[in-house]
């Protein structure tokens with residue numbers, strides 16, 4: 150595990166250039182100090198939607214990002230693929246800098262692929278599904294070899310005959326599979342999937358999720374998988390990062406995060422997962438207004454463990470053992486090895 154740097158230490162006092170080098174070759178994505186601000190929708194000021202996020206993803210790894218609505222997951226995801234203008238931080242994918250203004254070269258645009266919640270919005274309504282896939286093949290390879298589109302459609306579990314249909318003639322699940330086929334056609338270096346099954350019928354969510362998980366595994370895809378639902382993320386991710394009000398508050402290998410969360414917010418999210426075998430901790434109220442986050446620890450207004458220290462000092466994201474890091478002054482007790490070993 151590469152040591153995590155601490156978001157509150159960074160900001161202006163450290164140089165922005167050169168801090169990510171040298172990156173070990175197994176790291177496909179390295180992001181450091183990522184900041185994205187929006188003008189606040191109501192009133193003045195700005196919303197720090199992503200406020201100093203560090204993230205690394207190894208080649209072939211799937212990292213899950215989880216957190217309540219509004220925690221900045223989608224904004225971070227879009228920033229990682231260059232779809233969001235950043236105010237700070239660096240993002241490097243496979244050695245290439247993702248420019249902060251989102252001005253990506255054509256090849257880099259193909260390298261960085263995003264899958265959105267609503268597949269219909271990703272597809273041209275006037276283009277047949279087969280042509281949509283062919284277009285992606287052509288964009289990467291220059292031409293479309295005979296049978297390649299059918300092969301890709303089969304790879305995502307579709308009957309190649311669907312190639313003749315238009316988007317409105319297919320179901321949401323089928324369309325999301327077509328979107329995945331298009332992404333595969335570009336042989337991306339990084340895929341960001343933002344709630345890719347949340348908009349689908351409940352009856353097909355698991356199928357599309359399983360398909361995507363299998364493809365990530367078989368093709369060693371480097372993926373950032375975003376969801377508000379820890380039960381979904383745990384199903385697919387090798388590692389999980391938990392976001393709260395624009396920051397990562399805990400990250401660990403998926404099994405470890407589920408078995409022994411250390412941040413009270415992660416623990417609360419986890420107790421909401423059906424069958425987690427934990428007594429439910431109800432999160433009080435909604436997250437605070439991100440344009441005016443609480444002093445000290447941002448979670449303190451909803452945290453049962455909060456003390457004065459939490460109001461005064463922001464906890465830093467500190468690495469503990471085995472790639473587990475959390476930002477909390479009074480963390481949940483580490484589970485004993487016996488508990489961790491239990492099935």
Ligand SMILES: Nc1ncnc2c1ncn2[C@@H]1O[C@H](COP(=O)(O)OP(=O)(O)O)[C@@H](O)[C@H]1O
Pocket residue numbers: 187188189190196198216217218219220221222223224225439
């Ligand atoms: N285009 C925008 N303009 C202003 N505020 C935005 C915009 N997009 C997102 N936000 C705000 O940024 C914060 C993070 O949003 P988002 O990244 O969509 O979170 P999530 O995906 O975790 O639900 C929220 O407070 C949201 O209201």
Ligand code: SF4
Pocket residue numbers: 412413414446447448449450452453454455456459464476477478479480
């Ligand atoms: S730092 Fe304090 S308020 Fe924040 S999560 Fe830890 S105990 Fe709770």
Ligand SMILES: [Mg+2]
Pocket residue numbers: 222223224
């Ligand atoms: Mg979102």
